[in-house]
Amino acid sequence: MATTYEDKTVVITGGTSGIGLTTAERLLDAGARVLVTGRSKDALDAARERLGGRAVVLQSDVAAAADREVLAERVKGEFGSLDLLFANAGVTRHAPFEQVTEEQFDETFATNTKGLYFTVQKLVPLIPEGGSVVLTTSVANVMGLPMTGVYSASKAAVRSMARTLAAELLPRGIRVNAVSPGPIDTGILQRSQPPEVAEKMLAGYRESVPMKRLGREEEIARAVVFLAFGATFTTGTELAVDGGGSQL
Numbered sequence: 001m002a003t004t005y006e007d008k009t010v011v012i013t014g015g016t017s018g019i020g021l022t023t024a025e026r027l028l029d030a031g032a033r034v035l036v037t038g039r040s041k042d043a044l045d046a047a048r049e050r051l052g053g054r055a056v057v058l059q060s061d062v063a064a065a066a067d068r069e070v071l072a073e074r075v076k077g078e079f080g081s082l083d084l085l086f087a088n089a090g091v092t093r094h095a096p097f098e099q100v101t102e103e104q105f106d107e108t109f110a111t112n113t114k115g116l117y118f119t120v121q122k123l124v125p126l127i128p129e130g131g132s133v134v135l136t137t138s139v140a141n142v143m144g145l146p147m148t149g150v151y152s153a154s155k156a157a158v159r160s161m162a163r164t165l166a167a168e169l170l171p172r173g174i175r176v177n178a179v180s181p182g183p184i185d186t187g188i189l190q191r192s193q194p195p196e197v198a199e200k201m202l203a204g205y206r207e208s209v210p211m212k213r214l215g216r217e218e219e220i221a222r223a224v225v226f227l228a229f230g231a232t233f234t235t236g237t238e239l240a241v242d243g244g245g246s247q248l
C-alpha cells in the first residue's frame with residue numbers, strides 16, 4: 001500500500017520550481033497540505049498552474065525579514081502547526097574567484113545561508129514534537145569545484161547548521177537533516193549562466209558523476225520525504241543524492 005501523508009502540513013521555500021516543486025507535487029499526491037514560496041511572478045504563476053490550486057503558493061523572499069514574518073503568520077493561519085519545513089530556496093552564481101563581486105557574495109549568502117537560518121528560526125515555533133526540518137545543501141560543499149567558491153561555502157555553512165540546529169532542537173523532539181543533491185538538471189544553471197557556459201558545465205558534470213548521468217528532481221524529492229517522515233532515528237545528518245559523486 002502506498003504511504004500517505006494525509007493532513008501532514010508542509011512548507012517548502014523555493015517550491016516554485018525544480019526540486020522544491022517536484023517535492024511539493026509528491027507530497028500533495030500523498031495527501032499532504034503544502035505551502036510553497038518563491039519570488040518571481042512567472043514561477044509563482046507556473047507553480048499555481050502545475051499544482052492546480054492544491055497548494056498555497058506565496059510570494060516570499062527568504063532573504064527579507066518582513067517576508068519571513070508574513071510567511072510565519074500565513075502558515076499559522078493556513079495550517080496552525082507545521083510537520084515539515086523544507087528549507088530549500090537557493091541561488092547559484094558560478095564565477096572564477098578573481099571575478100566574484102561582493103554583491104554576488106552577499107546575495108548568495110543572504111538567500112542560501114542567512115535567509116535559510118532565519119526562516120528556520122521563524123517557523124520552528126510552529127513545529128510540534130515529532131516534526132522535522134530538512135535543509136538543502138549541495139555536494140559542492142565537500143568538493144573543490146572551480147568557480148563555485150561562494151556557492152559551495154554558503155552550502156558548507158548550511159551543512160554545519162544541520163548539526164547545530166539538530167542539537168538545539170533535539171530537546172523539542174524536532175529532527176533536522178540535510179539533503180545534498182549532486183547535479184540535477186532543474187535549469188538552475190541555465191538561469192544563472194550564459195547558455196554555452198551552462199551546457200559545458202552540465203556536460204562536465206555528466207562525465208564526472210560515477211553513474212554517468214544527471215540526477216532527477218524526483219530522486220531528491222524521495223530523499224526529502226524519507227528524511228522528513230521515515231528517518232525517525234536520524235538527526236543532524238546529510239544524505240548525498242549524487243550518483244556517487246561525493247563518495248566514490
Ligand SMILES: NC(=O)c1ccc[n+]([C@@H]2O[C@H](COP(=O)([O-])OP(=O)(O)OC[C@H]3O[C@@H](n4cnc5c(N)ncnc54)[C@H](OP(=O)(O)O)[C@@H]3O)[C@@H](O)[C@H]2O)c1
Pocket residue numbers: 013014015016017018019020037038039040041043044060061062063088089090091092111115136137138139180181182183184185186187188191
Ligand atoms: N540543481 C542542482 O544541480 C542542485 C545541486 C545541489 C544543490 N541544489 C540546491 O537545491 C535547491 C533547489 O534548487 P533547484 O535546482 O531546484 O533550483 P531552481 O529550479 O532554480 O529552484 C530554486 C527555487 O528557489 C526559489 N528562490 C530562489 N531564491 C529565493 C529567495 N531568496 N527566496 C525565496 N525563494 C527563492 C526560486 O524561485 P525564485 O527565483 O522565483 O525566487 C525557485 O523556486 C537550491 O538550494 C540549490 O542550491 C541544486
